[in-house]
Amino acid sequence: MDLSFTPEEIAFRDEVRAFFADEYPADIREKVNRGIRLDKDDHVRWQKILAQHGYMGVNWPVEYGGTGWSPVQKYLFSIEMANANAPDVVPFGVNMVGPVIYSYGNEAQKQRFLPDILESNVWWCQGYSEPGAGSDLASLKTMAVRDGDHYVINGTKTWTTLGQHAEWIFLLARTNTDVARRQEGISFILADMSTPGITVRPIITIEGGHEVNEVHFEDARVPVENLVGEEGRGWTYGKVLLQHERTNIAGVARSKYRLARLKELASSSQHGAKPLMEQATFRGKLVATEVALKALEYTDLRTLAAVATGKAPGPESSILKIKGTEMQQRLDTLYMEAAGYYALPYVPDQFTLDAADDDVVVDSSEPTTALRYFNYRKASIYGGSNEIQKNIIAKHVLGL
Amino acid sequence: MDFSISEDQSMLQDSVARFIQDEYDFDSRQEAAATDTGFSADRWREFAELGWTAVPFSEEDGGLDGGAVELMLLMEQFGRGLVVEPYLPCIVLAGGVLKRLATEDQKATWLADIIGGEKLAALAYAEPQARYDLNDVAVTASADGDGYVLNGHKTVVLNGGSADTLVVSARTSGERQDAEGISLFVVDASSAGIKRKAYPTVDARQAAEIHFEQVRVGADQLLGAAGEGLATLKAVIDDATIAVCAEAVGIMQVLNYKTLEYSKQRVQFGVPIASFQALQHRMVEMFMIYEQTRSLLLHAVMTEEADAGADAALHALKIQIGTEGRKLGEEAVQLHGGMGVTWELDVAHYFKRLTMIDTLFGNADHHIEQYPLAV
Known part of the structure; x- marks a missing residue:
């Protein structure tokens, strides 16, 4: 047993650290540090910089332009990225549809879509959930009916994150209703968002922001060539994708960074005669949070170590989504508590640069504490709610 | 890594x-x-x-x-x-x-x-007034000729009744809570002036109250330098903390396994209780606690081996055992129903030992207070 990294790994870390120091644009950094929402151009510009340095396809095989990094390298990269407070890559293209295309798509699809995903030339969004199909995704009703060389798509997708920016959508739609198991009739289809019949309507979330959308399909005609893999196998592709997408699911690097900032904040804000950091109740919460985060970090590292030696992720990996999101929410709660009265002011356009100059917005590392707290209640709901995750562990790990 | x-x-x-x-x-x-x-x-x-x-x-x-x-x-x-x-008590503490x-x-x-296993030993360090503070030592060792005389009361000395040899912390100088002035001695447990009252503990171990009354020890029974025993005492308690935490992790694994098995064979309402989602999610929580605690154990052990600021890692581990570990034990009993609170069932005894480990070497509250929360 050994805690240390190899000299090669340390050299890699230094190289990545230098990259973030030199290449992360100051104006985007400023926005992120002050909790200002990034616009589409910010994301695209930043991702193109990552792509130029070959840092986009972190999970992709080398043959498709990926990094080919080891699990430890991915971990170190995530730590450096978090410590620079650089924004995460928007996942829908590079982390979600990309792997499905290179795993199950045909040659034409790979050539057509993969380079634009790595280069962030095309913004993708995800069409999985529906108003009537959340945790029970297999009950989805969106239909794709074959008509000559096209599928005619009808239905509604929802919770489509940043769909307002998207040029393309990947969706699960039912191509066959005459099946023994309802999962069998589902196909994985790619659609150009400018297709007539596709409309996007905003959903305003609890904190007042526009992040998610409903996407409506009304007789939208999508070429049959946009089917990925075989018709009726979409459910399997979607599931395989989820199993492979373990990297960074725990969000350890980001949470470590946020806890460090929270401690700084608690050291500098006064509570009576002493810093908040020394107030027994709050201090106790900070300690408990740090202990839980260490537990999560080393559970994550154990998973990485297993993967690095060629083993499949052990059962401990299945707890990462649950514990990772619980940790995010715990930190959100503590930030809000640390803000005291300053959690209260609601500035509708607080996420813009102008509003952030207003003196009711605290000038700290997390100017939008309460809004973030409310917004991130989503974390234990999305990506398969934490209750669904527990069902999965009960069935597949504990054999219940 | x-x-x-x-x-x-x-x-x-x-x-x-x-x-x-x-x-x-x-x-x-x-x-x-x-x-x-x-x-x-x-x-x-x-x-x-x-x-x-x-x-x-x-x-x-x-x-x-x-x-x-x-x-x-x-x-x-x-x-x-x-x-x-x-x-x-014998190998990790006194040894x-x-x-x-x-x-x-x-x-x-x-x-x-x-x-060699021929003799048993115990470490007599805890005192009635000291709670978890190792520096709080009221037992005295007064210089006497070329040796010392020990006086005072050591409490809840694990294995104190069976021990042939006692390692004792005593104050050779300074005030009761001073870090300096604590010395360590090794004495034959049958020495004149040592009165021992042994008793069982609730987790099926044994401990003893030990009174030292004018116990004479030679200079060759002083361990290390006079007055400088605290650092060693602390290092030994750190080892012992890792040891009981590892023991706790072993216990947690058994409790999880036994709870899962029980839930699959216990039938109520015509079905195994393992089929109830309310119970499944609780067993998932237990599984997650075990895995996370094991991670903290590995972290503490690896940090200790690397000698890289083991303090925080050790505190974190002990806090986890005292809070989450206890929760796991309580859940194991709850899921066993009435059987879980019977003397007959081994689960009850695993639960008792796991719970009592929190009280050893500083409970969770103590370690939360001691935790080095660095900015």
């Missing part, structure tokens, strides 16, 4: 695991716990023959040069077997002081027989 163990370590783990699995059944454990000494002397001899009592000592001292990893592997299995033999401070002569006199 490597979480795997070496071949030698793996062999040690296998040998202890096999012994616990094949030889250390619950009924004979209960029999041994019910005897006057609270353990089986035959078992202890076996432990010595298998070399386990020699694990944490250097080869020069006749040991096997084991470190934190070996101790963890051993104690995890002892937890799984709910072993009552006094490995912790831990002797291996660090004793001179060659002192080792020959006091330590060799402990490693």
Whole structure:
């Protein structure tokens, strides 16, 4: 047993650290540090910089332009990225549809879509959930009916994150209703968002922001060539994708960074005669949070170590989504508590640069504490709610 | 970053695991716990023959040069077997002081027989007023001729009743709570002036109240330099903390396994209770607690081995055992229903030991307070 990294790994870390120091644009950094929402151009510009340095396809095989990094390298990269407070890559293209295309798509699809995903030339969004199909995704009703060389798509997708920016959508739609198991009739289809019949309507979330959308399909005609893999196998592709997408699911690097900032904040804000950091109740919460985060970090590292030696992720990996999101929410709660009265002011356009100059917005590392707290209640709901995750562990790990 | 163990370590783990699995059944454990000494002397001899009592000592001292990893592997299995033999008080605590401070002569006199399993020892450090503060020492050692005289009361001395040899912390100078002035002595437990009252603990171990009244010890019974014992005491308690946490992790694994099995065979409302989602999610919580606690144990052991600021890692681990570990134990009992609170069922005894481990070497609250929350 050994805690240390190899000299090669340390050299890699230094190289990545230098990259973030030199290449992360100051104006985007400023926005992120002050909790200002990034616009589409910010994301695209930043991702193109990552792509130029070959840092986009972190999970992709080398043959498709990926990094080919080891699990430890991915971990170190995530730590450096978090410590620079650089924004995460928007996942829908590079982390979600990309792997499905290179795993199950045909040659034409790979050539057509993969380079634009790595280069962030095309913004993708995800069409999985529906108003009537959340945790029970297999009950989805969106239909794709074959008509000559096209599928005619009808239905509604929802919770489509940043769909307002998207040029393309990947969706699960039912191509066959005459099946023994309802999962069998589902196909994985790619659609150009400018297709007539596709409309996007905003959903305003609890904190007042526009992040998610409903996407409506009304007789939208999508070429049959946009089917990925075989018709009726979409459910399997979607599931395989989820199993492979373990990297960074725990969000350890980001949470470590946020806890460090929270401690700084608690050291500098006064509570009576002493810093908040020394107030027994709050201090106790900070300690408990740090202990839980260490537990999560080393559970994550154990998973990485297993993967690095060629083993499949052990059962401990299945707890990462649950514990990772619980940790995010715990930190959100503590930030809000640390803000005291300053959690209260609601500035509708607080996420813009102008509003952030207003003196009711605290000038700290997390100017939008309460809004973030409310917004991130989503974390234990999305990506398969934490209750669904527990069902999965009960069935597949504990054999219940 | 490597979480795997070496071949030698793996062999040690296998040998202890096999012994616990094949030889250390619950009924004979209960029999041994019910005897006057609270353990089986035959078992202890076996432990010595298998070399386990020699694990944490250097080869020069006749040991096997084991470190934190070996101790963890051993104690995890002892937890799984709910072993009552006094490995912790004798080998880890008393042995831990002797291996660090004793001179060659002192080792020959006091330590060799402990490693060999011929003699038992205990570390008398806790005092009634001190709670978890190691520096709070009221027992005195007054200079007397070329030796010392010990006076005072040591409390809840683990294995204090059966010990042939006692390692004692006593104040040679300073005020009661001073860090300086604490000295460590090794004494024969049958020395004149030592009164011991042994009693069982709720987790089937034994402890003793020990009163020292004008107990004369020679200068050659002082361990290390006079007045400088606290650092050693702290290092030994750190080892012991890792040891009981590893034991706790072993216990947690068994509790989870037993709870899962029970839920699959216990039928109510015509179905196994394992089919109820309310219970499934609770067992998932137990599983997550176990995995996360195991991660903190590995973290603490690896940090200790690397000698890289082990304090935070150790506090974190002990906090986890005292909070989440206790929760896991309570859940195991709850899911066993009425059976979980019977003397007959082993689960109840695993639960008691797991819960009592929190009270050893600083409970969760103590470690939360001590935790170095650095900015």
